[in-house]
Amino acid sequence: MVRELATAGNVEDQRVIFQGKFSAVTIHRLLDIYTKRYVICPICKGPDTKVIKENKFNFLLCEACGAKSSIVEV
Numbered sequence: 001m002v003r004e005l006a007t008a009g010n011v012e013d014q015r016v017i018f019q020g021k022f023s024a025v026t027i028h029r030l031l032d033i034y035t036k037r038y039v040i041c042p043i044c045k046g047p048d049t050k051v052i053k054e055n056k057f058n059f060l061l062c063e064a065c066g067a068k069s070s071i072v073e074v
Contacts, residue, residue: 001030043067 002009002018005026009018041049041062048064051071058071 001034004030004033037071041065041067042069 001016005018005020005022007018007020009016011017038051038060039047039049041047041060041064044062044065044067046062046064049060049062052059052061058073060069060071062068
């Protein structure tokens, strides 16, 4: 998200702090993109996933249905 916002940011406890002012619409849009790319299984639409790395590639592994999908970095 830091890259998408073109700003600096850091994680403190369970919060993310971004430098600058951003509208709620922008943050919600980026969270939606992040969730679809790195959390929601494209097969069963469940959130029970984890990101795994194999060689140079990242995959989304669904613990609910067992699907393994490549993550496309944009």
